[in-house]
Amino acid sequence: MLASFNILRWQDVLDILVVAFIIYQLIAIIRGTRSVQMVLGLIVVGMVYFMASILDLVTLQWLLKTFLGSLLLIIVIVFQQDIRRALTQVGKSPFQKNLDMAEKDLDEIIRACYYLSKRRIGALIVIERETGLREFVDSGFKLNAVLSKELLISIFMPVSPLHDGGVIIYKGRVQTAGCIMPLSQNPYISKRFGTRHRAAIGLSEETDAVIIVVSEETQEVSLVQHGALTAMHDEMTLTNTLRNIFLPKETLTNGWKQWVGRT
């Protein structure tokens, strides 16, 4: 036993740690998605193959061998969404982009959302961060306009030709409207959510975008990030959440100091 520790090189320890990290990340990526069932399905097929070889069931063995022979291809097809997501994570720039947004831009978005919610008008607002959203930007109508509450409201008015789909905001500008996002395939999403919410969750599963959804049915405003949807029960909750994400921490601290100074 001691001898085997002696022959363990530092490279082996590093190797084990890297593989453990990769497996942990893969589990984190597929957790809560349909891929879990698919992995279980592949494990069951592997077990049946193992049993077939023990019991010498020649035909079944041949059938499964043919199937498992194309395992790499099957994995790429079945897990293409997860592979895309994993590679996006790996390909992230090590140099953090300046992702902060001006407080006034956040306020325009927040005020537009609650204006729309009060009038039962649905909306899907995407704020681009590190992951480029080019393919989704291209699916909409290019605007490249200065962000304002009035512009967002006009876009989502049911009479507007741009109201279907989502708006993408980048660096304080409304890049496009009417963008089509990928629908989430997560089977655990509540049935009460329709395609607008599923599109928001789907995009957040593939990218690091922050997405705000206004429901025309329930008037609820929700924030979606990393595949999770959180209800923003009031304007203050959305304001605090967005400020925490987008405002530089210094500004928050200064704001807090000013507030303390005032009281």
Ligand SMILES: Nc1ncnc2c1ncn2[C@@H]1O[C@H](COP(=O)(O)OP(=O)(O)OP(=O)(O)O)[C@@H](O)[C@H]1O
């Ligand atoms: N793939 C998509 N990408 C972007 N927007 C989409 C997509 N699919 C649907 N939408 C938007 O969602 C609207 C339909 O919303 P639907 O009622 O199905 O969803 P919902 O989640 O129940 O939302 P709501 O609570 O507002 O009714 C469409 O009119 C369109 O604007």
